[in-house]
Amino acid sequence: MNISDVKEQSVLTNVQDITSPMTLSEKRATWSLASIYALRMLGLFLILPVLSLFAEQLEGSTPSLIGMAIGIYGISQAILQIPFGLMSDRFGRKKIIIIGLLLFLIGSVVAALSTSIYGVLLGRAIQGSGAIAAPIMALVADLTQEVHRTKAMALIGLSIGVSFGVAITAGPVIAGFIGVHGIFWLIAGLSLIAIWVVQYQVPNPQQSKVHRDAELVPSQFFNILKNKELLRLDYGIFILHAILMASFVVVPLLMRDAGLLPADHWKVYLPVFMLSMVAIIPFVILAEKKRKMKSVFIAAIATLVIADLGLMQFSSTLPGIIGFLWLFFTGFNLLEATLPSLISKTAPGDLRGTAMGIYSTSQFLGAGIGGGVGGWCYGAYGASGVFLFCAGATTTWLILSMSMRPPRYWANLLISMEKITEERANDFVVETLKIKGVEEITLRYDEKVAYLKVDNQQLNRDELQSVITEYVNT
Numbered sequence: 001m002n003i004s005d006v007k008e009q010s011v012l013t014n015v016q017d018i019t020s021p022m023t024l025s026e027k028r029a030t031w032s033l034a035s036i037y038a039l040r041m042l043g044l045f046l047i048l049p050v051l052s053l054f055a056e057q058l059e060g061s062t063p064s065l066i067g068m069a070i071g072i073y074g075i076s077q078a079i080l081q082i083p084f085g086l087m088s089d090r091f092g093r094k095k096i097i098i099i100g101l102l103l104f105l106i107g108s109v110v111a112a113l114s115t116s117i118y119g120v121l122l123g124r125a126i127q128g129s130g131a132i133a134a135p136i137m138a139l140v141a142d143l144t145q146e147v148h149r150t151k152a153m154a155l156i157g158l159s160i161g162v163s164f165g166v167a168i169t170a171g172p173v174i175a176g177f178i179g180v181h182g183i184f185w186l187i188a189g190l191s192l193i194a195i196w197v198v199q200y201q202v203p204n205p206q207q208s209k210v211h212r213d214a215e216l217v218p219s220q221f222f223n224i225l226k227n228k229e230l231l232r233l234d235y236g237i238f239i240l241h242a243i244l245m246a247s248f249v250v251v252p253l254l255m256r257d258a259g260l261l262p263a264d265h266w267k268v269y270l271p272v273f274m275l276s277m278v279a280i281i282p283f284v285i286l287a288e289k290k291r292k293m294k295s296v297f298i299a300a301i302a303t304l305v306i307a308d309l310g311l312m313q314f315s316s317t318l319p320g321i322i323g324f325l326w327l328f329f330t331g332f333n334l335l336e337a338t339l340p341s342l343i344s345k346t347a348p349g350d351l352r353g354t355a356m357g358i359y360s361t362s363q364f365l366g367a368g369i370g371g372g373v374g375g376w377c378y379g380a381y382g383a384s385g386v387f388l389f390c391a392g393a394t395t396t397w398l399i400l401s402m403s404m405r406p407p408r409y410w411a412n413l414l415i416s417m418e419k420i421t422e423e424r425a426n427d428f429v430v431e432t433l434k435i436k437g438v439e440e441i442t443l444r445y446d447e448k449v450a451y452l453k454v455d456n457q458q459l460n461r462d463e464l465q466s467v468i469t470e471y472v473n474t
Contacts, residue, residue, distance in 0.1 A: 016145065016146070016147050016415060016416060016468055016472055016473055017147070017465065017468075018147050018413065018461060018464060018465055018468065019461060019465065020147070022144070022145075022148050022151070022152070023145075025143070025203055026143065026144045026145065026148055026152065028201070028202075028203060029139075029140065029143035029144065029152075029202060029203050030140060030143075030144065030152040030155050030156070031155070032197055032201040032202045033136050033139060033140050033143075033156065033202060034155050034156045034158075034159040035159070035194075035197055036097070036101075036132075036136060036194045036197055036198060036202075037132075037133070037136055037156050037159055037160060037163075038159040038160065038162065038163040039163075039190045039191075039193060039194045039197075040101070040104060040130075040132065040190075040191075040194060041159075041160050041163040041164065041167070042163040042166060042167050042190065043104065043108065043127070043187035043190050043191065044073060044127065044128075044167075045163065045164050045167030045168060045171070046167045046170065046171045046174065046183055046186070046187060047171065047180065047183055047184070047187070048070065048167065048168060048171060048248050049167075049168045049171045049172055049248065049251075049252055049265060049269060050171050050172055050175040050180055050183070050252065050262065050265075051066070051069060051070050051120075051180070051248075052066050052070065052248065052249050052250070052252050052253055053180075053252050053253065053256060053262050054175070054179075054180035055069055055117055055120060056253075058114075058115065058116055058117040058120065059115060059116040059117065060116050060117045060118055061117040062117075062375075062379060063249070063375045063376070063378040063379030064372065064375040064376045064379050065117045065118075065121065065375065066117070066249060066375050066378075067245075067246070067249045067371045067372050067373070067374045067375015067376060067378065068121060068371060068372045068375060069117060069120050069121050069124055069371075070124075070245055070248060070249055070371040070374075070375070071245040071367050071368045071369065071370055071371015071372055071374075072121055072124045072125045072128065072368055072371065072372075073124045073125065073127050073128030073364075073367070073368070074128060074241070074245070074363075074364040074365060074366070074367030074368030074369075074370075074371070075125070075128065075364075075365070075368035075369075076125045076126070076127075076128035076129040076131070076368075077128040077129070077131045077133075077364040077367075077368075078361045078362075078364040078365040078368060080128075080129050080131040081131040081133055081134055081357070081360060081361055081364065082134065082216055082357055082361060083131075084096055084100060084131045084132060084134055084135055085133075085134025085135055085137075085138060085215055085216055085357065086216070086218070087135075088134065088135035088138055088139075088208075089138070089208065089210060089215070092208065093135050093136075093138055093139040093142065093205070093208060094139070094198055094199070094202065094204070096132070096135045097132045097135050097136060097139070097198050098195055098198055098199070099130075100129075100130035100131060100132035100135070101130060101132065101191050101194050101195045101198070102130070102191075102195070103126055103127070103129050103130035104126075104127050104130035104187075104191045105188050105191035105192065105195075106126055107122075107123045107124065107125070107126030107127030107128070107129070107130070108123065108127060108184050108185070108187040108188040108191060109123075109184070109185075109188050110122055110123035110126055111123025111124060111127070111184045112181050112182075112184035112185045112188065123184070127187075128364070128368075133360060134215065134216065134357060134360075136156070137153065137156070137214045137215065137353070137356075138208070138211060138214055138215050139202070139205065139208075140152050140153065140156065140214065141211035141213065141214035141215070142205035142207070142208050142209070142211075143202075143203055143205050145416070146414035146415055146416045146449060147413065147414065147415065147416075149211075149213060149214070149414050150411070150412050150413070150414075153214070157340060161333075161336065161337075165273050165274075165277070168269045168273065169266050169269045169270045169273060170266070171183065171266075172262055172263060172264070172265040172266045172269070173263070173266050174186065175262065175263070176262070176263030209447070210447070211353060212350045212351060212352070212353050212354070212444065212447065212449075212451070213349065213350070213352045213353050213412065213414060213451065214352075214353045214356075215353040215354075215357070216353055216354045216356075216357030216358070217351070217353065217354050220351050220354045221354060221358070223351065223354075224347070224351060224354050224355050224358055225358070227346070227347075227355075229346050229404065229405055230343065230346055230347060230355055230358070230359075232400055232401065232404055233339060233342055233343055233346065233359065234358055234359055234362040235362070235397065235400060236301075236335070236339060236397055236400075236401065237339050237359055237362050237363045237366065238362040238363065238365060238366035238369075239366060239393050239394060239396070239397045240304075240332065240335055240336070240339070240363075240366065240397075241363050241364070241366040241367040241370060242366040242367065242369055242370025242373070242393060243304065243308065243370060243389075243390040243393060243394060244332065244367070244370065245366075245367045245368075245370035245371035245374060246370045246371065246373060246374025246377070246386055246389060246390055247308075247311075247328070247374070247386070247387075247390060248374075249371065249374040249375050249378055249386060250315075250374070250378055250383045250386050250387075251311075251321070251325065252265060253383075254315050254316075254321055254383055255268060255318065255321055257316075258316065258317060258318040258321060259318060260318060268321075268322055268325070272322065272325050272326045272329055273329055273333075275326060276326055276329035276330040276332075276333050277333055279330045280330060280333050280334040280337065283296050283299075283300070283334055284296075284334070284337060284338070287338060288341070288409075291409050293338065293341075293342070293406070293407050293409070294404060294406045294407070296334070296338070297335070297338055297342070297401065297404075298398065298401055298402065300331045300334040300335045300338070301331070301335065301394060301397055301398045301401055302398055303327060303330060303331035303334075304328060304331040304332065304335075304390075304394045305391050305394045305395055305398060306327065307324045307325075307327040307328035307331060308324075308328070308387045308388075308390040308391035308394060309387070309391050310323070310324035310327065311324045311325070311328070311387045312383075312384045312387035312388055312391065315383045315384065315387065339359075340356075340359075342407055343355055343356060343359050344356075344411075344412060345407045345408055345409065345410055345411075346407060346408075348442065348451075349412050349414075349440065349442050349451030349452065349453050350442045350444055350449075350451040352412060373389060374386050374389070374390075377389045408439070408453075409455060409457070410439050410440070410453040410454060410455055411453070411454055411455075411456050412451070412452070412453065412454075413452040413453075413454050414449055414450070414451055414452070415449070415450040415452065415468060415472060416448060416449060416472070417443070417445065417448040417449060417450055417472065418448045420448075420471065420472060422445050424471055425443060425445055425450070425471075426443070427471065428450070428467065428471040428472065429441050429443050429450065431467050431471070432450075432452070432464065432467055435459070435460055435463050435464050435467065436458055436459070436460050436463075437454050437455045437456070437457075437458035437459025437460055437464075438452060438453075438454055438459065438464065439453045439454060439455055440452070440453040441453075
């Protein structure tokens with residue numbers, strides 16, 4: 001760590017300005033960790049649009065095993081994600097992240113050297129066992145001021161979406177040049193780059209501690225599971241990623257059978273994905289700015305049902321596949337953007353990390369089960385069976401979501417309470433609650449953090465900054 005980093009980190013908890021930009025050290029930490037997350041997700045998703053085509057040629061291959069190979073990384077990720085996060089508290093963030101990346105590297109090499117479906121299954125399972133999402137989020141929290149934490153998390157979330165879009169577009173192109181074995185070797189190389197970034201580009205935190213907004217707190221696990229609204233959202237992300245993996249068991253095969261060479265599949269994925277991203281912009285604005293989140297959310301789920309039924313009916317024609325695949329990605333990308341927002345709005349401020357931990361576990365579990373079920377459906381009932389499963393599963397989500405409560409449009413804001421007495425901290429809470437737009441405060445004095453829920457459309461930021469300056473920054 002250089003001198004400027006030390007100087008910047010020394011003021012992180014002394015001067016808090018809710019309108020200030022991130023420091024150079026915070027930007028460096030956020031972007032470097034976002035790049036690690038993106039490189040890993042890129043490695044996982046590059047194989048998605050080509051694996052079913054490749055796995056057909058492997059020894060011992062069956063539709064069920066192909067589906068398992070596509071989704072099995074999600075099972076190991078779901079099992080190990082929370083333990084990896086807890087181990088990072090005890091053994092150090094960087095150490096656990098590097099171990100996770102080494103596992104990802106080993107899994108990629110195992111898959112690259114495999115000539116049977118079982119070897120690819122093993123390699124994909126090992127890839128998923130490098131579950132570094134939670135340690136990365138914890139390290140971001142160590143390296144950013146409380147007032148900038150939400151912004152840093154959002155940037156990392158954005159990197160995931162970008163990596164997914166790049167991967168499904170680039171996967172067929174890269175496979176055309178170096179083959180699927182070559183993609184696994186490329187993924188291994190990306191792992192080495194990520195390890196280098198962790199070691200030499202990510203700043204070292206002055207101290208590591210548990211951050212309730214970024215990490216799962218085991219003692220609060222069952223409190224989150226009692227929240228029906230959060231469980232409804234967890235079920236949603238489970239279904240969303242289950243139908244994604246199930247769909248990719250058959251979509252590449254259907255496009256090939258419709259006459260499109262595998263190397264040209266990017267010509268479908270790129271415009272479909274880009275146009276779907278453009279299509280969701282007005283709906284994101286409607287949901288967030290116009291506060292029509294529930295209506296947009298339910299409409300997006302219904303869109304997925306229509307897309308799956310359309311794919312079931314028109315899976316033998318390329319125009320039908322392209323049209324309904326665009327509709328699918330429009331609904332998928334809209335839900336992928338709104339679900340984390342709903343979790344953040346719904347979860348108590350000091351339990352957001354626990355809520356997100358359970359949510360992410362549900363996501364990866366859905367990917368694992370969806371791949372396996374999709375493969376089985378394809379083997380037993382053909383492509384129509386896969387899309388019927390997807391439509392049925394999504395319909396259960398649609399029905400369950402009809403009774404969801406309209407979300408509270410509250411954002412999270414954290415304020416450090418370091419070097420402030422407990423009495424003054426309580427006075428800060430009283431004065432802050434008088435400010436228009438401040439809806440809730442949870443004071444965790446043992447952690448020296450105040451967790452605020454604020455309505456950004458109503459919040460008087462100047463008044464809030466004045467109170468922070470008076471009580472916290474002096």
